Amino acid sequence: MSTTYDAMWEQLNLDLDAHAGLLQVLGKFYGDIYLSQSGRLQGMEYLDFVISEVHGLRIRELQEAKAAGRKIVGTFCVFVPEEIVLAADAIQVGLCAGAEAGKEAAEKVLPRNTCALIKSFVGFKLSRLCPYIESCDLVVGETTCDGKKKAYEIFADYTPVYVMEIPQMKQACDRDLWRAEMLRFKDKIEEVTEKTITPAKLQEAIRLVNSRRRVLQRLNQLRAAHPVPISGRDVLLANQISFYDDPVRFTDSIGKLCDELEQRVGAGQGVVPEETPRLMLSGCPMAIPNWKLPYVIESSGAVVVGEESCVGTRNTRDLVEENGATMDALIEALVDRYMRIDCACFTPNKERLDHIVEMARDLRVKGVIHYGLSFCQPYAIESFKVERALKAAGIPMLSIETDYGMEDVEQLKTRVEAFVEMVR
Amino acid sequence: MNDLSSVAGIDIGSRSIELVVFEGESLIRQVKAPTTFDPLAQCEKLMDGMSVKQIVATGYGRKLFADSFRDLKVTAITEIQAYALGARYLFPEARTVLDIGGQDTKVILLAPHGKVAKFEMNDRCAAGTGKFLEFMATALQIPLDEFGEFALRSDKRIQINSMCTVFAESEATSLMARGERPENIAMGLHLAIIQRTVAMLRRVGMEAPLVFAGGVAHNPCARKVLEEHLNASVIVPAEPDMVGAIGAALHGMGKGWGLKPTILHPAASN
Numbered sequence: 049m050s051t052t053y054d055a056m057w058e059q060l061n062l063d064l065d066a067h068a069g070l071l072q073v074l075g076k077f078y079g080d081i082y083l084s085q086s087g088r089l090q091g092m093e094y095l096d097f098v099i100s101e102v103h104g105l106r107i108r109e110l111q112e113a114k115a116a117g118r119k120i121v122g123t124f125c126v127f128v129p130e131e132i133v134l135a136a137d138a139i140q141v142g143l144c145a146g147a148e149a150g151k152e153a154a155e156k157v158l159p160r161n162t163c164a165l166i167k168s169f170v171g172f173k174l175s176r177l178c179p180y181i182e183s184c185d186l187v188v189g190e191t192t193c194d195g196k197k198k199a200y201e202i203f204a205d206y207t208p209v210y211v212m213e214i215p216q217m218k219q220a221c222d223r224d225l226w227r228a229e230m231l232r233f234k235d236k237i238e239e240v241t242e243k244t245i246t247p248a249k250l251q252e253a254i255r256l257v258n259s260r261r262r263v264l265q266r267l268n269q270l271r272a273a274h275p276v277p278i279s280g281r282d283v284l285l286a287n288q289i290s291f292y293d294d295p296v297r298f299t300d301s302i303g304k305l306c307d308e309l310e311q312r313v314g315a316g317q318g319v320v321p322e323e324t325p326r327l328m329l330s331g332c333p334m335a336i337p338n339w340k341l342p343y344v345i346e347s348s349g350a351v352v353v354g355e356e357s358c359v360g361t362r363n364t365r366d367l368v369e370e371n372g373a374t375m376d377a378l379i380e381a382l383v384d385r386y387m388r389i390d391c392a393c394f395t396p397n398k399e400r401l402d403h404i405v406e407m408a409r410d411l412r413v414k415g416v417i418h419y420g421l422s423f424c425q426p427y428a429i430e431s432f433k434v435e436r437a438l439k440a441a442g443i444p445m446l447s448i449e450t451d452y453g454m455e456d457v458e459q460l461k462t463r464v465e466a467f468v469e470m471v472r
Numbered sequence: 473m474n475d476l477s478s479v480a481g482i483d484i485g486s487r488s489i490e491l492v493v494f495e496g497e498s499l500i501r502q503v504k505a506p507t508t509f510d511p512l513a514q515c516e517k518l519m520d521g522m523s524v525k526q527i528v529a530t531g532y533g534r535k536l537f538a539d540s541f542r543d544l545k546v547t548a549i550t551e552i553q554a555y556a557l558g559a560r561y562l563f564p565e566a567r568t569v570l571d572i573g574g575q576d577t578k579v580i581l582l583a584p585h586g587k588v589a590k591f592e593m594n595d596r597c598a599a600g601t602g603k604f605l606e607f608m609a610t611a612l613q614i615p616l617d618e619f620g621e622f623a624l625r626s627d628k629r630i631q632i633n634s635m636c637t638v639f640a641e642s643e644a645t646s647l648m649a650r651g652e653r654p655e656n657i658a659m660g661l662h663l664a665i666i667q668r669t670v671a672m673l674r675r676v677g678m679e680a681p682l683v684f685a686g687g688v689a690h691n692p693c694a695r696k697v698l699e700e701h702l703n704a705s706v707i708v709p710a711e712p713d714m715v716g717a718i719g720a721a722l723h724g725m726g727k728g729w730g731l732k733p734t735i736l737h738p739a740a741s742n
Contacts (some may be wrong), residue, residue: 444590458532459576463593466552470588 053104056111060182067177070149071103074337081343085276087319089312090303095285098293100279102336106293107179114183117288119241120182125192126170126363127214127389129382131233132297134253140177141180142291143169143187146335148452150175157202161216163423164431165335166199170260173206180292181207186231186240190214192393193426203335210236216394218387234379247375254368254378260295262366263302270309272353272411275318275325277309279350281342287359321353325472328411330404330434331419332427336423338452341419348465349472356404357419357436362389366402392426400430401437415444416472417464422451446472478524481552481721482713484511484533487574487602488687490520490717494725502714504638507533507574517688528724530554530716533577548727549723551592551716552580559683560586562709567679570669570698571715572688574602579668581676590676599635600668602688611644612654620691621657626659635668659693666697672715673702682706685715716739 057064078099098106110120113449119138122196123130124145133140139279148164150171158170172178181187189211217221237243256414265287271278290298327350329342334357336376342352355361366388369381390400395426408416416438426450435445446467450456478495486507493501505514511533526545529537534548536603543725551571559569560582569580575598583589594600609619630652634640644657665688673682680701688694725729 449595459593462532462552462576464549464589466550466591469550469553470591 056108057179058192060107060179061094061176062182063176064181064450065101065176066149070147071365073098074147077339079335080174081339082281082285085281088282089278089308091301091308092282094301094305095282095289098289098467099285103179107183109294110139110180110183111372114185117436118352119185120183121237121240122181122187124165124196125190126189126358127186127192127386127391129213129230129233129386131250131257131368131382132230132245133255133445134256135245135250136233136243138185138237138241138250140200141257142335143168143180143184144178144336146173146288146338146452149347157438158199159197161423161425162199163195163421165333165424166172166420168335168452170199170203178351184424186210186236188212190374193424193425196427202248211358212392214391217396223383223387226387227247230364230379230386240409247373247378248380250375251370251372254381256295258370258447260290261300261364261367263299263434264290266306267302268354268364270313273313274315274326274412275349276320276353277312277318278330279319280355281339281346283370284334284339284352284355285343287355287363294372297468307382308419321324325350325414325468326353327352327468327471328352328356328408328413328416329360329419330416330459331361331431332421333358334419335359340454340457341417341450344460345417345465346442346470348461350464350468353413354407355423356407358391361403361407362391392430401433404434405437405441405443409441410436413443415446417467418445418447420449422449464469479721479724480519480522480524480527480666481531481554481717481719481724482515482518482527482531482537483551483716483720484529484531484537484685485574486532486576486714487606488713489514489518489531489533490714491515492714492717493522493524494721496573502609502711502717504662505714510698512536515541526724528659529545530720539591544610547724549720551576552578552588552593552725554716554719555685556580556582556588556719557722558715558717559685560708561718561722563681563682563683563707564593564634566683568673568676568682570673570682571686572602572665572683572684573686574671577601578686579669579672579676579678581679592672592676594672597636599637600665602686604640604665605661605688605691605694608640608644608658610669612658614654614658617690620662620693622692623662624696626653627683628656629663630656632657632660632664636665640664652671662691662693663696666694666701670701678702680704683715684708685712687713689713702706729738
């Protein structure tokens with residue numbers, strides 16, 4: 049990557065040498081995993097470009113927006129309602145949590161047996177490697193799991209943090225709690241941005257975010273064709289980029305990608321041979337640049353056709369009712385939609401099991417690979433129930449627990465290959 | 473040997489490499505060598521100028537092998553598939569296969585018709601594998617191939633709690649410092665690895681009969697303790713570490729599932 053951004057990165061107080069090293073590794077990683085694929089769609093150039101400018105152009109845009117008085121809000125979870133942030137004319141970005149670059153620094157302030165995602169965001173901050181975190185006026189945490197909950201207390205020593213309380217059950221009182229949290233968040237965003245959120249602005253934001261969800265739904269529908277017209281990795285990338293690129297540009301570009309995909313599907317063209325086993329991923333989120341497992345799967349003679357994950361259908365499945373006329377109605381619509389999220393932090397969480405089985409059937413997959421980050425208790429425990437539900441539906445499942453390190457890639461390959469041999 | 477109707481299977485594991493050659497339906501050769509730091513040189517030594525119609529590689533080094541011997545017709549399958557095929561061939565009634573190798577423990581549940589139905593492998597570290605026993609034998613200064621017999625001379629059963637190889641060594645050292653008989657410590661170490669293995673067997677929903685393969689199946693103490701814990705007898709092939717190589721060769725011969733059970737027990741051809 050060029051050095052035209054050095055001054056900006058320096059201003060953001062990044063560790064320039066370490067950051068240059070990170071970009072180099074990321075570039076090589078992306079080349080190996082993405083650019084080496086054959087038969088990619090032209091529309092992927094947009095995503096390639098966004099990745100090549102991941103710490104460059106997009107950060108410059110954020111800086112320019114800040115100079116024009118807009119605020120930047122960083123998040124780590126699909127529970128944080130972007131609609132409220134956008135309604136206050138602020139920009140929301142999903143923060144870097146998919147690489148182990150800052151692991152050593154993170155382990156100075158966190159126990160070693162903390163999940164890789166938490167270590168990653170703390171590490172990025174402590175090692176001054178992430179220009180997104182450094183651009184944020186506010187970082188919004190949430191109480192999805194104990195690890196994150198406690199880590200935000202530590203994170204708050206380094207950057208302004210606001211935490212939303214996520215309910216753990218779905219009873220009437222939990223809904224009340226979540227509505228109160230939604231309103232408290234709205235107040236906080238209004239305070240930080242010094243703007244008032246009007247019903248008209250909120251409705252506009254709801255429509256914008258819905259349109260992004262719709263285009264990702266369309267992508268998911270098209271990629272499910274047979275033969276499979278796009279690699280699972282490419283769709284995962286689109287989902288990952290949806291968290292931080294400009295929503296209007298993203299929706300427009302993915303729309304074009306979908307048009308192209310539609311032609312390919314119409315022509316019956318596949319990106320892999322027809323007999324390639326179709327698999328589905330389920331479980332923990334895969335934040336950029338965590339492409340390890342999808343890459344292992346797709347190098348083992350299978351293709352991924354669905355991601356039951358926060359970086360996947362959990363984020364795009366449900367839309368917000370758009371037509372509320374008052375602030376109350378719009379907030380209620382948001383509460384409705386966000387309470388439908390089937391994160392493993394809920395108990396009980398039967399919806400997730402139903403969704404997984406339904407999705408696996410709709411996608412006609414040969415098997416499901418459940419992905420858990422090491423030390424992520426909610427998903428690890430729930431994986432046993434997922435396996436049972438899938439077994440009852442006659443669908444085999446492989447459970448993989450791993451982190452961002454590369455030392456277990458060979459073992460993972462053996463397991464995944466054996467699973468592919470088994471389901472073929 | 474220069475027979476182009478023959479098919480070889482090679483299992484390149486972390487500790488040892490096994491090679492078998494089938495000519496027609498007959499197993500005509502089976503050899504073994506340590507893996508060392510140069511597995512490819514060892515493979516070459518084992519192949520010793522032989523030429524075969526095709527080779528199927530399995531084990532940790534399968535990809536390396538396939539990439540390096542490009543002039544041969546090499547395919548690669550996973551150890552899971554290879555052990556399942558090999559065990560089912562040797563014992564058509566087998567429903568579960570246990571392979572404790574150098575750095576992996578694998579448990580494979582077979583469907584009644586013989587296909588792999590489910591499998592489990594140990595996590596990324598070598599806890600509870602052959603490597604663990606090897607490390608502990610060294611710590612107790614007992615040759616590895618005598619370690620099982622040595623443990624069988626124990627007069628009481630002590631619990632070793634650590635499954636991590638490094639922690640278990642500290643635990644063994646403190647037991648020695650307390651004057652515990654080394655035979656009892658050795659038994660405790662065998663118990664630790666078998667308890668972990670039995671938990672894996674339970675997780676896949678083990679069905680009898682169980683075939684116990686892989687290098688550790690040579691160890692009489694491991695076999696005895698396993699049978700005690702399962703309260704059932706297990707089948708140990710005459711050459712338990714050849715099962716993966718045999719399965720690989722069978723794959724190359726196009727022997728899918730449901731083979732004729734008539735053919736050679738490898739011991740008979742030895």
